[in-house]
Amino acid sequence: MAKVKEKVIEGFLIFCSLVTVFTTLGIILVLATESVRFFQEVSIVEFFTGTEWTPLFAKKRFGILPLVCGTLLTTLIAICVALPLGLTIAIFLNEYAHPKFTAIVKPALEILAAVPTVVYGFFALTFVTPVLQSFIPNLSGFNALSAGLVMGVMIIPYISSLSEDALRAVPKSLREAAYGMGSTKLQTAFRVMVPAASSGIIVSIILAISRAVGETMIVAVAAGQEPKFTFNPLSSIETITTYIVQVSMGDVPRNSLEYSTIFSAGMALFIFTFILNNISFYIKRKFQQKYE
């Protein structure tokens, strides 16, 4: 009887783990089949090289570059905010702050990542944009800049928290060596600790990028819905994710060509983040062994 119970529990555990695997496979399958249908009607060359994205207009164009451009632009702005701030915070918490201070501040910082992103979106739209407009007069109401800045704040904890973990994992003996040579705190941090923790820090940055690329609500609310092939942060743009939201919620008939664009856009996004995540796993595996 006990044997049967064991078997049932084991089976249940296997089932639970398979659910996640099959969900992932299902998503890939749906994206792939729908994308194949899409590419039967639209040239794959036009899709990846065209600079106009107008599937919902009378004159349809299917070049995804404007959406990629919008995604990269907001991500770039976000990283420009999050990387220096996040790394500075990590170094401060690890090298300068009292351990008790770190123990309180680190979880508090992680709350930033727990704020619902729609709240960030409205914060960008109703607070950051008007503030920015007061000294950048030609800033449009929806723009990449304010969405990117707010998204940068959101991903700070990804970089600060994971980088701090990486710095903390550097062997104590290396810190002692640095101080023993008469290094100042700043020299210890930047010449010894950061290089020694570089693999972990790079992984944290890639995960933050991957999070920014996939972020939806902030850009949907604050960055606009105008697919433009531009790197001007002051103008209104559209990201891949925003486009998918726009079509999914709009009144585009199912099974039309317009409708299948969201699957091809989704596929592009999925491949993008999938590659980023794999790079970070690779770096983690390759360099982590060095100090163990």
Added chain:
Amino acid sequence: MKLEARNVNLYYGEKQALRDISIGINANTVTAFIGPSGCGKSTFLRCFNRMNDLIDNVKITGDILIDGRNVYKSKMDVDEHRKKIGMVFQKPNPFPKSIYENVIYGLRIAGVKDKNVLDEVAERSLKQAALWEEVKDDLKKSALSLSGGQQQRLCIARAMAVEPSVILMDEPASALDPISTSKIEDLIYELKSQYTIVIVTHNMQQAARISDKTAFFYLGELIEYNETATMFTNPTKEQTQNYITGRFG
């Protein structure tokens, strides 16, 4: 008197780790600190370059003097002070950089940029540490690719590159094989003419072989401090006798 300690007490929080230690160490000598684990010998060694500052909740009373100057005076620039005292640790701890960059680290942080000076110092220090012949063709290789014994000699070269007057060694050979150990011991013997060396060791034969004077610590106290030859043949305290004859420790 190169190094001097006067009535040094050290506390980790409530726990007292060093009790009223006074000692004087002459220039250009090798002094060995021996004693069982936890006796405070490493802690005491780290007072001379203030490495205990890195640990929270440490309180120190008494005076530590180097060349007559008080190390724990509040106006003391700790980083500058540590530059004048080389330290070699128990486990080899080269930086994750090239062999060359490791040796000249001290000059880099001091802002030296002249390539000729850097090359010269790198070669001189590696020769002093008896490592030059083994690594001269791969100075650009990562220091982590060296063997443990080579890494430790690299750490000694790194410490010597900035020409300190004192070198503190905290069980420098305890993680090494016998051949590497004897190389390091030979090295210490050679370096005596230029540096004042203080070495913490668990290995009593090692202390007997390389040191001029030996200090025996037990439970945070300095039990006996004397010429090494006298200490190992004719100790005055019973505890010392028991320890060096292997009755405890």
